[in-house]
Amino acid sequence: MRALVDFLLRDWLHADTLTERPRFADHSLETFAQVLDTCERIAREKYAPFNRLVDTEEPRFDGEKVILPQATHDAVKAYAASGMLSAAQDYEHGGMQLPYTVEAAANAFFAKASVSIGTGMLTTGNANLLMKHGTELQKTVFALNEFSGRWSGTMCLSEPQAGSSLSDVATKAVPDGDDFEAEPFGARYRLTGNKMWISAGEHELNENIIHLVLAKIPGPDGKLVPGTRGISLFIVPKKLVDAQGRLTGERNDVALAGLNHKCGWRGTTNTLLNFGEGRFPVRGGPGAIGYLVGRAGEGLRCMFHMMNEARIGVGMAATMLGMAGYEASLAYARQRPQGRPITEGGKDAAEPQVPIIEHADVKRMLLAQKAYCEGALALELYCARLVDESHTGTPEAAAEASLLLEVLTPIAKSWPSEWCLEANSLAIQVHGGYGYTRDFPVEQYWRDNRLNMIHEGTHGIQALDLLGRKVVMQGGAGLKLLATRVGETIQRAGQVQGLAEPANGLAAALQQLGAATKSAWATGVPEEALANATPYLQAFGHVVLAWIWLELGLAAKQAAPATDEQAARNAGLLAAMRYFHVYELPKIGAWLAVVSQREAVCREMQDSWF
Known part of the structure; x- marks a missing residue:
């Protein structure tokens, strides 16, 4: 896999050109290679040998704490020590100012070795969000301690009764006293509610866990505003801390209600958390203490x-x-x-x-x-x-x-x-x-x-997002831009021996996709257009991947092999490109047919008919 990663970064994406930009000027292809070498080694030594172990020795709760294998502790520690949690951050924040392209490539080794142990993806995402939307003290105390690996982070959206329907979030946040805005971490609230499917929601891998929680602030009448309006975002630490980032010794009222026992990813705890149920009462009143991130009512935008x-x-x-x-x-x-x-x-x-x-x-x-x-x-x-x-x-x-x-x-x-x-x-x-x-x-x-x-x-939500929002936003500007990029690849490939046929096939597929998009929205009725959003997503994805493979075919044609291994690599890429265009791309016809016809069978099917 390493040879493929090197090819993609060097010969296709030309990652070396990023070093010409001021932010990445201290880097080179050599420093990128060193990062990849380090991550590949840690993944090989600390992750891969224990992938089966963490699958068979699931997390368990002994009544006081969640117990994970020692191998998980060792792997998480090694990952934090590598600096990858803050790889893309500024030097002044302890980061490497590494391009995200290289960071993503480096993290791929860990995902392949043991996705179940994990790399702190949620911790990094949590901290990145705070760096963008948090106050200076929220950044200094919470985000930087997450980047260092001292603390970890979660994302708490779903609720047992709501699932993916964020409009039905019922977790409530009320101002904590008359002086709730005087808290140095930001406006202080008391949260009550339940969150489900929270990955890494409870464990002993780090000193503290920083939950980012979506909750609704009641209106003047004390009632929650229906829909997504009023949803705000809060920092809710497992253990309370002071303005210097020191643990106060007081536990916040965040309690583990249970571990979810999963089909896979068994090495990562997945939890149901109760906020403000009173198991760990905090002085001053009921509820878990949370600090507002950004403005009230803008929680979804931040999240x-x-x-x-x-x-x-x-x-x-x-x-x-x-x-x-x-x-x-x-x-x-x-x-x-x-x-x-x-x-x-x-x-x-x-x-x-x-x-x-x-x-x-x-x-x-x-x-x-x-x-x-x-x-x-x-x-x-x-x-x-x-x-x-x-x-x-x-x-x-x-x-x-x-x-x-x-x-x-x-x-x-x-x-x-x-x-x-x-x-x-x-x-x-x-x-x-x-x-x-x-x-x-x-x-x-x-x-x-x-x-x-x-x-x-979920798959269906991504489909609704794509057809219902992404391809029609700004008058279809994003779809037009993608079509332009694909068209440029088609034009280049059409001039290269052996690539004209797949280029022509992709051109026809792109035209078919555009026509289906227009047909889906021809009546302007969202219910009709979106009933077949998932087949649309499948077809759209196949067109995108056919484009990606044509790009890789061009890169393989242009990369002069220096060794037999490189020659075999290039031949393999061209064979895979041919396979995708011949075996996979034709599938879009059936998917787009129901989209274009606005086929109604799924929409009109009645409960009793099942």
Whole structure:
């Protein structure tokens, strides 16, 4: 995988050009390589050997604390010591001022080694949000202690009765006394309510846990405002701290109500938390103490800054789980003898068996995995490159990058979550019956990956976001920009031998996607347009990945190989590109047909008919 990462960063994304910008001027391809080397080593030594252990030794609560294997403690400590929690932060904040492109590539090694142990993605996202929306003291005390690894962070959105429907959030925050605005950390509130599906919500891996909690502030009549209006964001530490970041010795009223026992990702605690239930009463009144982040009523705006980062992280996790399964099934196929080649005269039982990788159908399954996983990795790193462009590019380039990232984020989260899961299923199939046993790791990869279609916005929510908001915002400006970028690739590829045919196929697919988008909204009735949002998401994602693969095909054609390994790499990339365009891209026809027709069967189906 390292060779592929190097190719993507160097030959395709040209990460070296980032060092020409003032923020990254101290870096070079050599320093980027050192970061990748360090992370690859830590992942190999502290994560990979314990991936099965953390799956079988699930977190448990002994009545006082959550117990995790020592290997998890060691891995989290090693990750924090590497500096990766604050990799992209300013030097003055203890960071490396590393491009997010390189940070994302480096974190990929950990996701592949053991996604279940984790890398502190939520902690980094939590701290990044505070650096953008918090007060100076909130940044200094909470964010910087998270970046150092001293404390960890969570994101608390979902509630048992509401799930993904943030309009139905019922957690309540009331001002804590008449002088609630005099608190040095920001306006102080008392929170009561419940939050569900909180990853890393309770553990002993760090000194403190900093929860970012969505809650509603009651109106003048004491009632909660319906809908998302009135939702605010609060810092709710597990243990209370003073203005110097020292623990006061007092526990906040945040209590573990239970651990969720999951299909996969068993190494990460997943919790139901009760806020303000009275188990740990705080002096001064009932409720958990929380500090307002940003302005009242703007909690969702602040939180979505964190969620967009998390969605790219989820896409990368799904990608690397797929990659782990692909590499395992490739190694198995190369050494597993079974069957004989089909020749003109039929099979000769007297001949020795051949490795199953010699069979065309096994090659098909391996090619599909390669196309899904390597294409998804390229997509995630491309989105990471857009993040860097939006932060450090010229004003015009930054604006374009931000707009393009808005459109691609639902794809970056959802496409790997669906198709790298399919890659894991194919990895099991390559192993045959052995793949369905715990003797091989591929069944765990599938279980771990199945979560990614659900968390940080389910597949259906991403689809609604894409068709209902992203492709129509600003008069369709984001979709037009993406079409322009794809068109530029098509034009370049059309002039290269061997790439004209896939370029023409992509041009037709892009036209088909644009026509379906218009047809979906032809009546202007959201209910009609959005009933088939998920097929639209699938088709949109396949068009994007066909574009990414055409880009990789161009890069492979242009990269002069210096070794036999590089020549084989280039040939493999071109074969995967061909596979995706021939086997996968044609699938969009069926998906877009129901979108264009505004097929009503799913919308009109009645409960009693089931």
